[in-house]
Amino acid sequence: MSDTTAATPPPATLAAPLARKRAGLPPMVLFALLWIALMLGIAFLADWISPFSHTALDLRARLAPPVFMGGSWLHPLGSDELGRDVLSRLIVSIRLSLLIAFGAAIIGAVLGVTLGFLAAHFRGLVEQAVMALVDFQASMPFLILALSVLAFFGNSLPLFICLLGLHGWERYARIARGLAISAGGQGYAAAVRQLGATPWRIYARHVLPNIASTLIVSMTLAFPEIILLESGLSFLGLGVQPPDTSLGNMVGYGREYLTRAPWILLTPSVVIVLTTLSVSLLGDWLRDRLDPTLR
Numbered sequence: 001m002s003d004t005t006a007a008t009p010p011p012a013t014l015a016a017p018l019a020r021k022r023a024g025l026p027p028m029v030l031f032a033l034l035w036i037a038l039m040l041g042i043a044f045l046a047d048w049i050s051p052f053s054h055t056a057l058d059l060r061a062r063l064a065p066p067v068f069m070g071g072s073w074l075h076p077l078g079s080d081e082l083g084r085d086v087l088s089r090l091i092v093s094i095r096l097s098l099l100i101a102f103g104a105a106i107i108g109a110v111l112g113v114t115l116g117f118l119a120a121h122f123r124g125l126v127e128q129a130v131m132a133l134v135d136f137q138a139s140m141p142f143l144i145l146a147l148s149v150l151a152f153f154g155n156s157l158p159l160f161i162c163l164l165g166l167h168g169w170e171r172y173a174r175i176a177r178g179l180a181i182s183a184g185g186q187g188y189a190a191a192v193r194q195l196g197a198t199p200w201r202i203y204a205r206h207v208l209p210n211i212a213s214t215l216i217v218s219m220t221l222a223f224p225e226i227i228l229l230e231s232g233l234s235f236l237g238l239g240v241q242p243p244d245t246s247l248g249n250m251v252g253y254g255r256e257y258l259t260r261a262p263w264i265l266l267t268p269s270v271v272i273v274l275t276t277l278s279v280s281l282l283g284d285w286l287r288d289r290l291d292p293t294l295r
Helices: 002-007 011-022 027-044 086-122 124-139 142-153 157-165 169-184 187-194 199-235 247-257 263-290
Strands: none
Touching: 027 086, 027 263, 086 124, 086 157, 086 169, 086 199, 086 247, 086 263, 124 169, 142 157, 142 199, 157 199, 169 199, 199 247, 199 263, 247 263
């Protein structure tokens, strides 16, 4: 009886690792996950949950206050200077801003990883040319480049997304090059190469999955920067153009009514702050979880 009791750990001992695992998600990270899920849900369901069209005018309800400031439930977050529903415009703005941010982040990651792998594979002149582009991109103020391109080629949504995709690609190129060179010296990459695998198969099927965690963390850290950059350019009138709307576009239009109707500006500003904060918190948490030296 005593041997069986000694060999079987008590329930408290068995429950301790599970409790630690459940407690391993900090409250701020849980909030970040919930907020990001809410934003994604709003973006996917924007056409069904918007109470009005984001371009619908109601001049009789101009500058109507939100509910918490004495307004009516017809416009829960108030209306703007043309009587457009702020809630409807906010929902559409979230969808467009997330679309731009996700598209630009993917373009930057694909471009940077591709050039990083090319530099790691060919070395020599190719590596020098790629690293020269990386240094040039890092030294060029991106805002000046964006203003020049938009002023010369005009503004369109695909061009705007591609332009934002050029922001930060040099980080992915540096990371991909360094990790690919490191992986090339390890046993698994050399073994696959000796078996006759093509360079495409080596990098796409073996090297990339092993460095994907680092690249994903880099994307989560760069994602807030893209949102803020899009908001800044739209605030200046160089980003999303009417009749489309984005979070930065709403902030830009609301600055003229800050004293009379602050809800026009404050509502999208709060969404921008919480979204960038949530993605940053999630990126920091993923970095700590995926870093083997911190386990």
